[in-house]
Amino acid sequence: MWWVIALSYKEVTHAYGEPALAMSATQVLLLMGGSMIGSMVQLPGVGGGAQLATISVLDHVFDVVPKELAVSCGIMLWLVTFVAVVPVGLFLAHRERLSLRKLSQETAKAEKTEPNEPRPKAAS
Numbered sequence: 864m865w866w867v868i869a870l871s872y873k874e875v876t877h878a879y880g881e882p883a884l885a886m887s888a889t890q891v892l893l894l895m896g897g898s899m900i901g902s903m904v905q906l907p908g909v910g911g912g913a914q915l916a917t918i919s920v921l922d923h924v925f926d927v928v929p930k931e932l933a934v935s936c937g938i939m940l941w942l943v944t945f946v947a948v949v950p951v952g953l954f955l956a957h958r959e960r961l962s963l964r965k966l967s968q969e970t971a972k973a974e975k976t977e978p979n980e981p982r983p984k985a986a987s
Contacts, residue, residue, distance in 0.1 A: 868944060869895060875940050883927040884936060894920050898940065914941045 872891050876884040886894070894917065901916020918937035921928045928936075956963075 871943055872940060875943050876936060879932065879936060881928075881932060883925070883929070883932065886925075890925065893924065894940075897924070898944070902945075913945065914938055917941065 869888075869891050872895055873886060873888075876886050876891075876894075897920035898913050898917045901919075902913040904912035904916070906912055906915065914937050917940055918933050921933035921936060922930055
């Protein structure tokens with residue numbers, strides 16, 4: 864799985880046709896690592912930690928990449944690696960007759976009907 868992700872990073876950066884984005888395997892792994900660290904951080908209100916980290920790695924670590932190209936490539940990498948699975952997931956949810964609205968309503972209903980039991984005190 865990680866090999867396929869690394870290959871997708873390599874191919875997306877290669878697709879730009881810029882010599883600055885012709886990356887070695889080590890550079891691709893560094894870019895992936897930055898994206899993974901960034902995905903653990905969610906910016907208030909917008910999310911976007913993975914995009915920001917990828918753009919920052921391209922801009923600050925690989926100094927030869929122009930800022931505009933770093934932003935474009937960072938967003939494209941996010942679209943390819945994180946958002947590409949959304950249509951497949953929605954199709955499978957529809958196929959399984961899952962309704963997110965019904966699921967949300969059932970969860971809210973279950974929370975209302977559960978009695979608020981006090982937590983047992985820890986033994987001292």
